[in-house]
Amino acid sequence: MKRSPLRPISKKRQDQRLSRAVCVAAVVARDGGCLFLAYANTLDLVREAGTPLTPFSGLIWNGRHIPLKCWGPPTAHEPAHRRNVDPNDPASAICLCSFHNGFIEDEPGFGYATGLLVRGNGLPLRKGLTGDDDRVS
Numbered sequence: 733m734k735r736s737p738l739r740p741i742s743k744k745r746q747d748q749r750l751s752r753a754v755c756v757a758a759v760v761a762r763d764g765g766c767l768f769l770a771y772a773n774t775l776d777l778v779r780e781a782g783t784p785l786t787p788f789s790g791l792i793w794n795g796r797h798i799p800l801k802c803w804g805p806p807t808a809h810e811p812a813h814r815r816n817v818d819p820n821d822p823a824s825a826i827c828l829c830s831f832h833n834g835f836i837e838d839e840p841g842f843g844y845a846t847g848l849l850v851r852g853n854g855l856p857l858r859k860g861l862t863g864d865d866d867r868v869s
């Protein structure tokens with residue numbers, strides 16, 4: 733009996749990974765790094781304080797310490813749930829470091845407060861952060 737080795741990854745899956753990698757690279761190149769701090773600076777409590785946050789600032793939000801320092805490689809974050817957007821479309825994603833991407837998933841309340849998460853299929857609220865057009869969900 734002839735046995736051929738199993739392909740570890742299907743051709744379809746390889747193509748999906750490649751398109752996703754191209755999308756992530758485009759998002760990282762466009763945004764130039766993690767936008768978590770920029771979005772945190774749009775919080776009312778930060779704007780009212782009058783002093784923009786830095787990676788070394790302390791931010792307490794709803795009794796929780798919010799870590800502002802980035803960690804890990806930059807990645808693409810979809811503010812809308814990925815089932816509602818094309819995961820290969822750079823327009824539906826913003827750049828976050830892998831730490832802040834995970835943090836937003838753990839603290840969705842902070843994500844919704846800053847616009848890093850949106851409900852439904854809304855596109856990211858850029859709030860003029862990246863020079864792109866402002867899109868409202």
Ligand SMILES: [Zn+2]
Pocket residue numbers: 766767768769801802803828829830831832
């Ligand atoms: Zn970050």
